[in-house]
Structure formats: C-alpha cells, structure tokens
Amino acid sequence: MSEITPSQTVGPFFAYGLTPNNRCDWKPSDIYDWKDTVGTNLVTPDASGTRIRIEGRITDGDGAPINDAMIEIWQADAQGRYASPADTRARPNAQFKGFGRSATDKDGVFGFDTIKPGPVPGPNGAQQAPHIVVCIYSRGMLRQVYTRLYFSDEAANAADPILALVPQDRRGTLIAHKQAGGGQTLYRFDIRMQGENETVFFDI
Amino acid sequence: MTLVYPRESLSVFPKHLTPAYRSTVKRSPTKPLILVPHTLSELTGPVYGHDAVQEGDSDLTKQHKGEPLGERIIVHGHVLDEDKRPVPDTLVEIWQANACGRYVHNVDQHPAPLDPNFTGAGRTVTDKNGYYRFITVKPGAYPWGNHPNAWRPNHIHFSVFGHSFLARLVTQMYFPGDPLFPFDPIFNSVTDEKARQRLVSTFDLENTIPEWALCFRFDIVLRGREATPQDKH
Numbered sequence: 001m002s003e004i005t006p007s008q009t010v011g012p013f014f015a016y017g018l019t020p021n022n023r024c025d026w027k028p029s030d031i032y033d034w035k036d037t038v039g040t041n042l043v044t045p046d047a048s049g050t051r052i053r054i055e056g057r058i059t060d061g062d063g064a065p066i067n068d069a070m071i072e073i074w075q076a077d078a079q080g081r082y083a084s085p086a087d088t089r090a091r092p093n094a095q096f097k098g099f100g101r102s103a104t105d106k107d108g109v110f111g112f113d114t115i116k117p118g119p120v121p122g123p124n125g126a127q128q129a130p131h132i133v134v135c136i137y138s139r140g141m142l143r144q145v146y147t148r149l150y151f152s153d154e155a156a157n158a159a160d161p162i163l164a165l166v167p168q169d170r171r172g173t174l175i176a177h178k179q180a181g182g183g184q185t186l187y188r189f190d191i192r193m194q195g196e197n198e199t200v201f202f203d204i
Numbered sequence: 205m206t207l208v209y210p211r212e213s214l215s216v217f218p219k220h221l222t223p224a225y226r227s228t229v230k231r232s233p234t235k236p237l238i239l240v241p242h243t244l245s246e247l248t249g250p251v252y253g254h255d256a257v258q259e260g261d262s263d264l265t266k267q268h269k270g271e272p273l274g275e276r277i278i279v280h281g282h283v284l285d286e287d288k289r290p291v292p293d294t295l296v297e298i299w300q301a302n303a304c305g306r307y308v309h310n311v312d313q314h315p316a317p318l319d320p321n322f323t324g325a326g327r328t329v330t331d332k333n334g335y336y337r338f339i340t341v342k343p344g345a346y347p348w349g350n351h352p353n354a355w356r357p358n359h360i361h362f363s364v365f366g367h368s369f370l371a372r373l374v375t376q377m378y379f380p381g382d383p384l385f386p387f388d389p390i391f392n393s394v395t396d397e398k399a400r401q402r403l404v405s406t407f408d409l410e411n412t413i414p415e416w417a418l419c420f421r422f423d424i425v426l427r428g429r430e431a432t433p434q435d436k437h
Contacts, residue, residue, distance in 0.1 A: 004286060004425045005402050006394040007217050008376040011361060013309040017299030017325035018363060034325055037256050061230035074250060074369050084248035086368060099250035123241050133245050137374055140227025142218035142393045162240050194234050203237035204246050204370060
C-alpha cells in the first residue's frame with residue numbers, strides 16, 4: 001500500500017490564493033495585494049515560435065458552466081523542450097516556463113496566451129504531435145483530472161501515439177479548433193465533464 | 205535519479221464520483237479514463253523556486269496593519285516522495301478561512317465576520333530538506349449546505365508541485381481530534397483509514413513557541429519513487 005497523501009478538492013474559494021489576478025470576481029486590489037505566482041500569460045520575451053491564444057468553456061453534466069474551476073496547462077516550447085530538470089536537453093529560452101493557470105469566469109470560460117508547442121519525444125522513439133497537458137480542479141472534484149489539448153491544424157495528430165489509444169469517435173474532444181479571422185491565432189478548446197462528447201480524461 | 209509513478213499509489217485517492225459529496229455527481233467523468241503511458245509530457249513538471257516567493261509570504265499573520273484574531277499557530281512539515289526522500293525547492297501554496305470560518309472570497313456568504321487583518325493566503329518554497337513552515341491562525345469550521353447541518357472540519361488547503369506534473373497535489377490538512385470528522389463526506393471520501401489519517405496534522409508540542417503559538421506538523425508524501433532496474437525499459 002502506498003503512503004502518499006490523498007487528494008482533496010480545491011473547493012470553491014481558491015481564487016484569492018491561487019489565481020488572485022485573473023477572472024475571479026473578488027478584486028485583490030480592494031483588500032490585499034497578492035501577486036499571481038502563475039498566471040494566464042505564458043509568453044516570455046525569449047520564447048520563439050507562434051503566439052497563440054487558447055480559450056474554452058468548461059461545463060458540467062447538465063451543460064451548465066463551471067464557474068469555479070481552475071485550469072492548469074503544462075507544455076513544451078516551440079522546439080518541443082520542457083522547462084524541467086527531467087528534460088535534459090539544452091534550452092536557451094530559460095525564461096519560458098510552459099506553465100499556466102486560469103480560473104474560470106462566471107460563464108465557465110478560461111483562457112491562456114502562449115506559444116504553440118513543438119512536437120515532443122514519445123514512447124519507444126515515436127514522436128508526439130504538438131500538445132498541451134491540461135489539468136482541471138474544481139469544487140466537486142475530489143482529485144484533479146488530466147486531459148490533453150491537440151491542435152486542429154496538425155497533420156502529426158494522425159500518428160500521435162497517445163491519440164491512437166483513444167477510441168476514434170472520442171478523439172475529437174481533445175482537439176482545439178483554430179478559429180478563422182482576427183488578429184491573433186485563437187484555438188477553441190471546450191471541456192465537457194460529462195454528457196454527449198464528454199472530454200476524454202486520462203488515467204496517468 | 206529516475207523517478208517512476210506507479211498508478212497503484214493512487215488507490216488511496218478518493219473516487220471521482222463520491223455521491224455523499226453532492227457536487228461530484230455532475231462534475232466527475234462518467235466514461236472510463238484512458239490509460240496512457242507516462243511520456244516526457246507527464247514526467248516533467250513546472251519548477252517554481254525561491255524567486256517565486258517573497259519574504260513574508262509564509263507568515264499569514266503579518267500581511268496587514270494589525271494582527272488577525274484567532275489562535276496563532278505554526279504549521280510545518282516536510283514534502284517527501286514515495287521513498288520518503290525530501291522534495292527540495294518546491295512551491296507550497298496554502299489558503300484557508302479565518303478564525304471565524306469565513307473565507308475572504310466574495311462567493312462565501314457565511315454570516316461570520318471577515319477579519320480586516322487576515323486574507324488567508326500564503327506560499328513558501330521547501331528548503332533542501334523538503335521542509336516548509338507557515339505561521340497563521342487556526343481556521344474555523346463553517347457550514348456548507350451539502351446536506352442538512354453540514355459543517356466542514358477545520359482545514360487548510362494545500363497546493364504542492366513536486367518533481368513532475370504527475371506528482372502535483374491539491375489537498376487539505378485537518379486538525380487532530382476534530383469532532384466533525386465522522387460527518388464530513390470530503391474527509392471520508394478517502395476510504396482507507398490509514399490514508400485518511402495522513403490528512404490529519406499532528407499536534408507538535410516540541411515546536412510550539414511558549415507564550416506565543418501552538419504548532420502542528422503536516423508531512424506531505426507525493427507520487428514518485430526511484431526506478432528499480434526492472435522499471436527501466
């Protein structure tokens with residue numbers, strides 16, 4: 001039997017501690033100046049690659065917006081390298097952390113400004129298509145759930161070893177769709193906890 | 205050192221669907237989770253070192269003009285991996301209700317007073333021995349409407365990073381001997397008795413500061429253990 005510390009829900013009131021400066025109704029400037037450790041903008045001056053914005057909405061089993069969720073994203077840089085000691089490759093863009101955190105607003109909407117990640121090494125020498133690891137926390141979730149975001153305009157999705165493990169009729173829930181028009185490249189990624197088109201979540 | 209993250213270790217975690225905690229019913233996955241290998245994307249994780257915190261972030265009693273009301277306490281412990289090795293230089297964030305059981309968050313409508321001298325958010329980074337320490341006040345219990353006369357036991361929320369995104373943990377620390385334990389579906393969502401007790405801090409008389417503060421110890425064990433030769437493929 002493992003002796004790890006069990007998970008408990010993040011609860012409804014994390015915002016003033018974990019996401020004080022984004023999308024929470026409470027205004028920290030009114031009471032307390034608590035800076036974000038982790039915010040919604042991952043872009044750093046030294047990060048090369050395509051700037052993108054990701055937006056989505058998270059809904060529950062009734063299709064109602066989850067307005068008290070926290071979404072965390074973890075991604076490689078445009079060259080497919082992670083800012084982590086477990087990735088030992090040289091990485092000149094030392095400022096780029098590849099980690100972001102967004103609370104949801106009253107409509108269940110979250111958003112990130114970031115760089116499109118490059119393909120990253122996968123199991124057994126295979127290459128993984130560009131993707132972002134997404135982790136979701138909220139009231140009513142006793143433990144986080146993990147999913148992945150892939151990009152609709154990536155031919156490499158067809159050969160991705162993780163997508164290949166997902167039943168074909170559910171793979172679409174992991175695809176962020178590139179939106180036409182606008183000044184910036186926007187990908188739309190909705191998360192459905194239950195129901196028709198329930199997002200694929202991973203056992204990791 | 206190569207760490208592995210056996211899935212069996214997660215057996216002590218609550219089930220996603222725990223109907224006694226009503227909000228899980230519409231927010232838990234209904235389809236089976238897809239088993240995937242741990243790739244570089246999971247085996248890596250964000251690193252927030254000492255530059256992420258400022259002097260004073262770990263003392264929740266000194267963030268305003270005056271001192272907060274309530275029992276002053278020290279909460280400290282070690283962040284460890286499954287081999288009980290320290291997890292050094294990792295970010296630990298906490299948030300909590302004030303001594304009256306009221307959160308500063310504007311959605312909290314519990315009719316207990318806010319304390320102008322207490323926000324309830326703190327953060328620190330573990331030292332080279334995986335050690336962390338906060339100074340705060342003991343949070344109060346509060347009602348939460350899950351079922352008739354539902355009250356949460358006193359608790360402090362913890363968010364910890366660890367060596368990879370697989371080790372990421374959000375949990376709650378409780379206080380020893382709380383009479384509300386038998387009635388709280390969140391605490392009891394951990395069905396293994398020993399695992400549930402790991403959520404309960406221990407009273408640490410030795411590290412109380414006489415005439416000033418009580419002390420509670422809360423060690424946190426994250427996923428991840430050293431790979432044995434047969435783990436390496």
